[in-house]
Amino acid sequence: MKTLHKLAILADAAKYDASCASSGSIKRDSKKGKGIGSTSGGMGICHSYTPDGRCVSLLKILLTNFCIYDCSYCINRSSSDVQRARFSVEEIVNLTLDFYKRNYIEGLFLSSGIIQSSDYTMEQLVSVAKTLRKTHDFRGYIHLKTIPDASPELLQQAGLYADRLSINIELPSKKSLKQYAPEKDPSTIHQSMTQLKDHIDESKESRTQKKSAVTVTRRSGEKKKSLVYSPAGQSTQMIVGADESSDKKILTLSHYLYNKYSMRRVYYSAFSPIPDASAVLPIKSPPLMREHRLYQADWLLRFYGFNVNExxxxxxxxxxxxxxxxxPKLAWAINHREFFPVNINTATREDLLRVPGIGAIGASRIIQSRNFRRLRYQDLKKIGVSVSKVSAFIETQDHTPKKLDSQYLRQSFVKQENQQLSLFN
Ligand code: SF4
Structure with missing residues (x-):
């Protein structure tokens, strides 16, 4: 099979992974005369964010879509009737380098079905990353999907060559995992996440300790290099809507994963019926808006001081x-009218962050501006706060919100949001 043909199969098979969401987007052709900005011109190219916030293009592919497991929700499961392909380590290394030199990509996102055994597959994944780094001195970004039941030694090695590692938690409950992916063991997934966390923490700690040592060695002219383990941390992905788990259950698990394993991201992937789907799965996918709301709620959990129940x-x-x-922030505010109005000139940062329409940047700007003068309603516009959203929830010297019925308030925001969405449609 020609490399291009394999690439078509293995890039398409990788699009179900949400960690780099854009490769699953609508295909637009930007060839001559048909516009610019194609995400499909380079097969399997998607975008992701580095820890310092840069958006990077990644070659997102599978090593192989052959798999000995039979997870019902997966297009690559052993019982699925799809065309199969497999890259060799060398082929992926060459593809990555070729694409990199042509400036198509800045890194690689590599996952795989399980062939022969978890260890054998993981060895191949590690070998790709190791060859890129060691033989070709590749400095681009590498994200490796990790096989949860691979040996601890292989997980340890993977993090020495990859910027980010991820292990999919797959489903929100152990019961669903047992039902849809009986060969996967939730305790192994959690053990591997613990291992990755331990390695990441140890590496961070030794880097901090070595900083002072490096200063001393620099003075003496020697060079010392410490190996960094998975500097962009670990992430995971959860399928939403394949089982009956509620959003509360999903968010409770995310909260646990962030706290227990210091996850950098939990990705939510709305279940989409796959070709040749297993009969045990729902026929319809959940509304895509559910995935969007979960991402918003996830943000509130991590950066806005909300808890899952709220x-x-x-x-x-x-x-x-x-x-x-x-x-979800607006839903909470409408349901907790007793908390409002929040006084813009006296509120704490925590209280400002509860106001719909005030984000982390807006709250910081408000607090900074208060050092110089009392803020008026119109000042909020100047510092970039959306007054149409906040007006029902805040007070300033020259503004007191109208007492509106919660239902009426909700409806007016629904209308606003629908208008905004129709602008994008
Ligand atoms: S192990 Fe991974 S690739 Fe294989 S069927 Fe399960 S989810 Fe798909």
């Missing part, structure tokens, strides 16, 4: 699901 108990059905019509 986020997931705002819907009138009280079923642990997020409101799909309005964002």
């Amino acid at each position: 986020i997931s108990e705002n819907n009138c059905a009280n079923d642990g699901m997020l409101d799909l019509e309005i964002d």
Whole structure:
């Protein structure tokens, strides 16, 4: 099979991984005369973010879509009737280098089905990263998907060559994992995550300790290099909507993963019915908006001081699901009118962050500006806060919000959001 043909198969098979979401986007042709900005011109190229916030293009492929496991939700499961292909280590190394030299990509995202055994597959993945780094002195970004039940030695090696490692948690509950992926063991997934965390922490600690040592060695003219383990940390992915787990359950698990394993990101991937799907799966995918709301809720958990109950108990059905019509912060604010109005000139940063329309940057700017003068309603616009969103929830010397019925308030925001969405459609 020609490399290009393999690339078509293995890049397509990789698009179900949400960690680099853009490769699953609608294909647009930007060949001559048909516009610019194609995400499909270079097969399997997607975008991701480095820890310092840069957006990088990655070659996103599988080593192989052959797999000895039979996870119902996966297109590459052993019982799936799809065309199979497999790259050799050398082929992936060459493809990455060729694409890199042509400036198509800045890194590689590599995952794989399991062939022969978990260790054998992991060895191949590690070998790609090691060859790129050691033989070709490749300085680009490498994200390796890790096989959870691979040996600790291989997991240890993987982090020495990859910028980021990830192990998919797959489903929100052990029960669903047992039902849909019986060959996967949740305890092994958690053990491997613990191992990665330990290596990452040790590496960070030794780097901090070595900093002072390096200063001393620099003075004496010697050079010392310390190996950094997975500097961009670890991440994971959860499929949403393949089982009956509520958003509350999903967010509770995410909260646990962030705290226990210091995850850099939990990615949510709305289940989409796959070709030749297993009969045990739902026929319909959940609304894509659910995935979007989960990302918003995840942000509130990590950066806005909300807890899972606060986020997931705002819907009138009280079923642990997020409101799909309005964002979770707004849903909380409408449901907790007693908390408002928040006084812009006296509120703490924590309270400002609870106001819909005030983000982390907005809160910092408000606090900074308060050092110089009392803020008026119109000042908020100048510092980049959306007044249409905040007006119902804040007070300033020259502004007191109208007492509006919660239902009315909700409807007016739903209308606003629909108008904004229609602009994008
Ligand atoms: S082990 Fe991975 S590639 Fe294989 S069937 Fe399960 S999810 Fe798919």
